[in-house]
Amino acid sequence: xxxxxxxxxxxxxxxxxxxxxxxxxxxxxxxxxxxxxxxxxxxxxxxxxxxxxxxxxxxxxxxxxxxxxxxxxxxxxxxxxxxxxxxxxxxxxxxxxxxxxxxxxxxxxxxxxxxxxxxxxxxxxxxxxxxxxxxxxxxxxxxxxxxxxxxxxxxxxxxxxxxxxxxxxxxxxxxxxxxxxxxxxxxxxxxxxxxxxxxxxxxxxxxxxxxxxxxxxxxxxxxxxxxxxxxxxxxxxxxxxxxxxxxxxxxxxxxxxxxxxxxxxxxxxxxxxx
Amino acid sequence: xxxxxxxxxxxxxxxxxxxxxxxxxxxxxxxxxxxxxxxxxxxxxxxxxxxxxxxxxxxxxxxxxxxxxxxxxxxxxxxxxxxxxxxxxxxxxxxxxxxxxxxxxxxxxxxxxxxxxxxxxxxxxxxxxxxxxxxxxxxxxxxxxxxxxxxxxxxxxxxxxxxxxxxxxxxxxxxxxxxxxxxxxxxxxxxxxxxxxxxxxxxxxxxxxxxxxxxxxx
Amino acid sequence: xxxxxxxxxxxxxxxxxxxxxxxxxxxxxxxxxxxxxxxxxxxxxxxxxxxxxxxxxxxxxxxxxxxxxxxxxxxxxxxxxxxxxxxxxxxxxxxxxxxxxxxxxxxxxxxxxxxxxxxxxxxxxxxxxxxxxxxxxxxxxxxxxxxxxxxxxxxxxxxxxxxxxxxxxxxxxxxxxxxxxxxxxxxxxxxxxxxxxxxxxxxxxxxxxxxxxxxxxxxx
Numbered sequence: 001x002x003x004x005x006x007x008x009x010x011x012x013x014x015x016x017x018x019x020x021x022x023x024x025x026x027x028x029x030x031x032x033x034x035x036x037x038x039x040x041x042x043x044x045x046x047x048x049x050x051x052x053x054x055x056x057x058x059x060x061x062x063x064x065x066x067x068x069x070x071x072x073x074x075x076x077x078x079x080x081x082x083x084x085x086x087x088x089x090x091x092x093x094x095x096x097x098x099x100x101x102x103x104x105x106x107x108x109x110x111x112x113x114x115x116x117x118x119x120x121x122x123x124x125x126x127x128x129x130x131x132x133x134x135x136x137x138x139x140x141x142x143x144x145x146x147x148x149x150x151x152x153x154x155x156x157x158x159x160x161x162x163x164x165x166x167x168x169x170x171x172x173x174x175x176x177x178x179x180x181x182x183x184x185x186x187x188x189x190x191x192x193x194x195x196x197x198x199x200x201x202x203x204x205x206x207x208x209x210x211x212x213x214x215x216x217x218x219x220x221x222x223x224x225x226x227x228x229x230x231x232x233x234x235x236x237x238x239x240x241x242x243x244x245x246x247x248x249x250x251x252x253x254x255x256x257x258x259x260x261x262x263x264x265x266x267x268x269x270x271x272x273x274x
Numbered sequence: 275x276x277x278x279x280x281x282x283x284x285x286x287x288x289x290x291x292x293x294x295x296x297x298x299x300x301x302x303x304x305x306x307x308x309x310x311x312x313x314x315x316x317x318x319x320x321x322x323x324x325x326x327x328x329x330x331x332x333x334x335x336x337x338x339x340x341x342x343x344x345x346x347x348x349x350x351x352x353x354x355x356x357x358x359x360x361x362x363x364x365x366x367x368x369x370x371x372x373x374x375x376x377x378x379x380x381x382x383x384x385x386x387x388x389x390x391x392x393x394x395x396x397x398x399x400x401x402x403x404x405x406x407x408x409x410x411x412x413x414x415x416x417x418x419x420x421x422x423x424x425x426x427x428x429x430x431x432x433x434x435x436x437x438x439x440x441x442x443x444x445x446x447x448x449x450x451x452x453x454x455x456x457x458x459x460x461x462x463x464x465x466x467x468x469x470x471x472x473x474x475x476x477x478x479x480x481x482x483x484x485x486x487x488x489x490x491x492x
Numbered sequence: 493x494x495x496x497x498x499x500x501x502x503x504x505x506x507x508x509x510x511x512x513x514x515x516x517x518x519x520x521x522x523x524x525x526x527x528x529x530x531x532x533x534x535x536x537x538x539x540x541x542x543x544x545x546x547x548x549x550x551x552x553x554x555x556x557x558x559x560x561x562x563x564x565x566x567x568x569x570x571x572x573x574x575x576x577x578x579x580x581x582x583x584x585x586x587x588x589x590x591x592x593x594x595x596x597x598x599x600x601x602x603x604x605x606x607x608x609x610x611x612x613x614x615x616x617x618x619x620x621x622x623x624x625x626x627x628x629x630x631x632x633x634x635x636x637x638x639x640x641x642x643x644x645x646x647x648x649x650x651x652x653x654x655x656x657x658x659x660x661x662x663x664x665x666x667x668x669x670x671x672x673x674x675x676x677x678x679x680x681x682x683x684x685x686x687x688x689x690x691x692x693x694x695x696x697x698x699x700x701x702x703x704x705x706x707x708x709x710x711x712x
Contacts, residue, residue: 050452188565
């Protein structure tokens with residue numbers, strides 16, 4: 001009878017560990033994005049497709065629509081040309097940075113806050129939208145503000161979003177449940193998996209606009225400046241993005257887009273750029 | 275229980291069918307390639323070629339003992355490290371093919387091993403070469419025995435395509451989640467629709483296999 | 493890679509705990525439910541057989557993710573609160589029990605039907621014959637494939653990541669998206685899964701080889 005070598009399983013395990021530890025996390029998008037985009041007359045944006053007002057899949061025609069999308073289109077037209085081919089790749093808070101670093105997308109415009117941690121791995125444009133973190137709860141909920149998030153309270157957030165890091169600081173006793181995207185998070189809230197959902201007010205107003213049984217409470221408790229993210233080392237591209245944002249603001253295009261998406265949102269006061 | 279009329283309006287059904295199309299094409303491509311690669315790898319491992327079979331064996335053991343979700347992350351986020359950049363659909367195809375090839379390779383190796391080794395000896399002593407004996411004597415018998423396990427694995431492949439929602443692949447499950455995410459009154463009807471659609475695809479695979487099984491047995 | 497591991501050790505360990513917990517819970521209950529449905533499928537009663545068949549075909553042909561999401565988002569709306577961990581464990585149990593039912597049924601049916609007849613004609617009831625004669629033999633045949641089901645169970649438990657079930661994959665997602673060290677994090681997660689699954693897998697191969705080897709010697 002063959003003797004059972006009880007250590008044998010360690011061999012593939014070691015092989016796996018050695019193989020993967022040699023994998024770096026370097027950015028592979030070394031090419032110059034701006035000249036490539038101009039040469040191919042195309043640009044690829046990472047966007048949300050589950051976030052009302054910012055980037056939401058319209059089931060009737062398969063198009064993603066929202067504030068982020070319109071800004072991305074306008075920026076693309078200004079830096080590359082009116083007939084540029086614009087591709088939108090749906091991302092989640094979890095997938096967007098790896099996809100940018102890997103070069104699947106040229107830039108991210110996906111309700112993404114410019115934070116010091118993220119600035120270590122990507123570069124940000126000027127702020128294009130000022131959001132702030134807030135809470136969404138069922139109408140009549142005892143939770144009125146972050147102060148009510150006590151021990152035993154379950155707060156729903158989204159994996160990879162800045163808001164889950166913030167909520168742990170302001171409400172360290174609450175339990176945070178992180179789902180994969182905003183659609184899943186809001187579904188979970190509606191199914192009673194948590195007592196409140198936390199993320200940026202703009203996103204929350206989008207949810208409550210369609211579901212009046214859920215309300216945004218307590219005002220904002222952080223500042224979340226949304227910016228366009230590009231890879232490090234893409235200075236020419238980033239400069240052009242910033243120029244486009246500035247000129248949009250000067251000629252009123254920005255205001256038009258802002259009014260289109262946030263003009264009728266009740267209770268939304270401290271939104272876009274002044 | 276939910277708004278069935280609203281959930282089953284044409285734009286939603288069409289959206290689900292678009293997702294179904296991605297699920298079916300992802301499954302079909304992965305099935306074809308994983309059966310091919312699975313057979314090759316299974317044979318290589320069975321044949322006990324020095325070094326090569328050992329390495330193939332390690333690779334099979336590593337990959338088939340990891341969750342498919344991890345393989346999906348490795349292909350989508352990791353392959354660009356070695357210069358291969360894939361969009362969500364090709365990344366899912368590669369991940370499914372790699373994972374299912376390894377699962378199939380083990381089934382196929384086991385199937386060949388289960389055919390009595392005496393048969394190989396008998397065939398060889400009757401003057402057949404190793405390749406001839408394998409092709410004409412061993413493999414047909416092994417294949418017949420393996421069919422239920424292979425089909426079961428292929429059904430798992432179809433079901434597992436739903437995990438690709440994590441990389442925002444617009445397949446059936448993801449489209450279902452998008453619809454009920456926008457209106458929770460559609461939740462129950464959409465879950466029923468998802469269940470029925472997946473069931474039809476998977477069950478038709480079992481029906482085809484039963485037909486094949488009978489044909490081979492006859 | 494090593495610093496990611498040491499910096500986030502509590503999260504990795506918590507994940508390992510929840511993954512093992514969900515897998516073991518689901519194994520226990522799916523063994524019970526699976527055996528019940530295996531017995532239903534071979535029951536002389538036609539209606540019992542049909543019920544058994546429908547159960548198995550249903551859960552074998554519907555994705556685990558669909559079942560799990562159903563328990564996470566639909567069932568709580570009917571007034572039955574279920575956490576992500578509970579929904580995930582129930583999904584895993586139901587899904588796995590269908591495979592276990594098939595494995596156990598095949599095991600029982602591979603025992604020579606003559607044994608059942610012989611036991612019955614010696615005055616045993618159907619239940620007694622099953623309990624003392626057929627099942628003990630069937631168990632030996634079913635243990636290696638059951639081991640494979642358990643390995644699948646551990647791998648499938650990663651579905652908990654979709655419902656905030658605190659398992660390894662969930663913790664991995666959180667660590668990867670807060671450290672931005674995606675590949676290193678998932679490599680560690682991979683090693684942790686392999687630490688559970690590889691010994692099981694090699695142990696099963698060994699058992700399988702030993703028992704089938706023993707059978708061959710008996711035949712010779």
